[in-house]
Amino acid sequence: MFGVRIIDNNWKVGRVGGWFDIAGIAAPQNNVWYHIRIDFKCSIGGYDGLDQYDFNVHINGVEYGDYDFLGNQDAIGVVYMTTGAVFPNYKFYIDAVGYSWNDVYEVGNNKHEGLLLTFDPNDLDYMLLGYDGQHTEIYGDFVLPLDGGEHSITVAGEHDGDLYQSGSLSYSIINMLINSPTSIEYDEPDPGYYPGTYGFESDTHNTNGVAVSMIDEWTGNWGSYLRIHTNDGPLYGHNKYLRISDSQSGGKTTGVHNFDNPQSSGTIEFWLLMSGSGSTGSTNRYNEIHFRKSDNTIAFRAQLKMLEGGHVSGDRADVAYYDGNSWVGFADGEDLTWYHNRIDFDCTSGTKGKYSWYIYEADGTLLGSIIDIDFEYAMITLDEIYFTSTTSHYRGNSFWDAFGFSWNDLYRVGDNMDEGLLLTFDPNDLDYMELLYDSDSTEIFGDFVLPWDEGSHIVQISAEGNGQLYQTSPLSYSIEKIITIESPLEGNYFPTGGHYYGSYSFESDTNGEDPSGWLVKETGGEISVISGFNGHSKIVQMFRTTSTGTMKISNFFSDREYGTLEFYVAPYILENYDIILSHGNPDTGTLVLRFDQDGTIKYFDGSWHQIDENDNFQYSKYIKSPYYYHWFHVKIDFTCDTIIQDGWWDLEIDGKSIGTGYEFNGATPHLSQIDFDIPDDNGLLFVDAIGFSWDSQYSEGNNLEEGLYIEFTSSKSLTWYGYSIENAPPITITSGNLITMPAYGEHTIQIFGEDSYGNEYTSEVRSFFNYYFDESDEVTINRIFFQR
Template identity: 25%
Template sequence: YSWDNDYMIGWNREEYVFFGDYNATYSFEDEDIGTTDTSIGFVDVVSSYDVEIVGSLAGHKKVIQMTADGGSGNFYDSFDTQTLGSVEFWFYIDELGNNYWEFYLMSGGSPAVWVIFTTAQEIKFRDGAGWDVIDTYIDNKWFHLKIDFDCGTDTYDVYIDGVLKATGFDFQNVQTTLDRWHLGGWTVDSGDYISTDAIDYSWSPGYSNGRNRLTTNDDILGHYPASHSFPFDDVGTNPVDWVVDETGGTVNIISSIGEHRKVLELDDTGDVIHALNIWDDVSSGTIEFWARFTDVTKALYIHISDGAWGSSTTGVNFGMLTGNFAYYTVATGWVNIVAINNDIWYHVKIDFECGADSYKGLSADKFYITVDGVQYGAYNFRNTLNNLNRITLFTDTFNNFISYFDAIDYSWDPYYSTGRNLNPTT
């Protein structure tokens, strides 16, 4: 029935009912169709135009639609002050008969980032005191917009549909912080409308780059859900949110291998290479991932550590070498855990405890290793630590072998559940 709160045109023809709901800070799936103005949770202030939750629009469920009245109007969301971050959302414009729609990131009423969508179907961004046309849009089609901003440099970058279109644009006005998402129109013809969906903020729990682009079978099927499964990283680039060293090879995202899509590849061609990811301190937890190697007689090390860049101390000292998964302590040296083979994906889970909370029954400075469902240990940390805050994947001076990693998941991720990365989305 069209009056059902979850109704979407043709929805009963779809096999997967979750398609059309977009993962974001605000995706409106809990809003009732027909909710208007400031009754919508995202909307703090409305001026002149009509703002309403509509049931569906071109494959998106539950979206905000703002309809013009011939004059000017807007609505906005106020968020906690931020000095840098990313804002991502979808927009859709029907026929624009007069003047322009506009979007701002602001501090109070003072704009820093300003974009206008013109009747000539231009997307124009403010670069300091001037305007630059960075792309065009098509009527009645959804587009994805991402803005990375930095109040420390008063600059921002722009991505449209995942493609970098502008970098280092200057704010219109110098700002120390930003606190407002603002969408409006300037004397737009009565009845014309703009829609938006899946507004995502990088400071929201569970945010990851491009998560609100998870919209179609092609986007999500075949990916293993995790904190880092790389679905929107570009093939041939370094992984987003990771620090890499490519002194002795390359550290890039590849399209697929062994039925895993978008995989992190460490290709050692002569010397040390590494990939490093950092999180806020945790004293206990679980890390799960998939790993695969072209030559298990070589060496790939995995350190889970604490400390600042360049001076961290290792707690969990684990790795692949001489045909085995193994761990290391100063007292024992390397100790083999289980034999492994070339060109096979292995699922690895590491449970660790730094203190006295007995996580998973562990005592202080101990960890378990679980490989393909079989648990080994407990083993000792290499060093006594109160917290862990980083994982480093790195090679030694061996060469001519490749390591692959996928679906790296952390138990402190808000969406984590044990083993959620075991199977691809189907």
């Protein structure tokens, strides 16, 4: 015995020991069809891939198991389906039950629609279908598999002792050919092609109006450049797109897309690029997009400002929503830049319905958003999208790509954030074409972009045209793991060293560029990330070359009344080097620590004071033989106070307490900024591994030891990454992919990722032997051999 059940909003499998949750599957949803396949084996031989008394479960094409039977049996003779007796008041629906041992059924036939066989009379006592020489009992009308090639069918029956038989009927399904993708594993998508319910890949260049696959209604004039049409790219990274053009001051163009299935709630996503067009003039250039009811009642709308005022100086690429009285801007973009839009709507929320609109840059950074905005007018369902230019605000162009609707079976929210694989086939211009993708299907209009989903996939196309049926053979392909580990390497791994952990350790920053997360002012020289210096890898170099200008890097954080900072600095020559903590005013309420050009270390509380007056600690001896350019580990503990005194701070250098109770320069309610500054000529300073105690991913002392630098790639735009050592709960990856160094020995590591929509991804599990040990690791020498 074995089985599958849904209980307490979880998928469960009946196996040895009882009923258990199926690991790694999302909770089932109401009103969603799930394709379920169960493979089982009772005998010793006869079925490859399973051991005796084992079974596995496939749900929407994903395999779970293998599992042991709940009770061993030599054969399965009954399929038992029940709602159960404990939880009343619900329903479940079943369709298209197929058995692999049926002569007419092949595994996978029920994944897509077939041909309906009807005949009269169809209520005989016994009826037998003959299909290409195979026979099966049927019970009335029957769905034939949609297989390419020539086919022949007959129906025979018996009723009250009388025999019945039809004549033989022959029909054919013409074979189609899938050109791409091919049956290989893909490690990168097709550039410029973005998945969507409508991606315009099937529309030829300059297809206009209702000839466009997405447009159902159109007004305009092609000859007067009042157009809604498709263009071939590439245009800033997008290959096929929809364009709204209006070059007339006395007219406009409009287009409508009618939803095939109006929705009361859902998510709409698309890409948008705006262009001011033209080279002169002060014309304001706007387009609009409305989401509305079929009687033109508007739920919500947005105004796209391609250009305000003149071509050069005017504000460009802004998006505003209508609040019932006026346009309110919520995203300030750039001309000729693609932005990803996501709209969540719910007609039943509030008194009228509500929507939220998010606009993202290509890297996933949020450009602007509005949340839970009331509809302009109430409606039961959202029925259509309305595109329009405006009569007086002409010469602007808006460009659109990859519209994705959450209610489309083949589209998952977030799919169009990344490029996919282009599906091409012949013929691709038939009257009706349907794509089967794993267990989901959707109507397509020609070439189509498949989503970039890791794992194995099967695609098949069925079509009808000119009274003929068409079908491709199923095509299997795979996409490698979205996340791929580059290092540590499999097997023996020798860390390169010099990587010190911090809230900012610069490991992922590009050599020669500014440090990420820091404001750089370098009018007095040059500041950049370099590969390393004196035992530290990936650091910031600050080199002042002139006595004028500024040489400073600044980082801003939320107000802190107390905390700890740790960092490394390495002065190269005797000069003044300042570390300044402030709350925005550089002249008062600050903590100033200086490595002074006289070789001492000083602080400023209104006047300069030497730290360690006995001269027992002078940094000058550390930049000459035998030390040569020592890295100082600096730790500052601070407490701000404006009531008892101005606040105080303590200092440690290289683990030694240098002094306590130093005062700030003036009243200091909080700190919110740190600067590394070279105020004078000819200074050269190196900075590394800056750690903040208020960083949840940093703990005091983390940067005292070297970390393990991990490298990985992702073929999708993910917003969060984590790692797991030895299958422990994932830890967020920060500080330039630097993690705590595992001990000397064998380890496993796995990388986890998540996109902005909550979709989760994992790398493979990487095994490695870490050939790194420090003084705290114990190494045992078992034997030493001497040989002459």
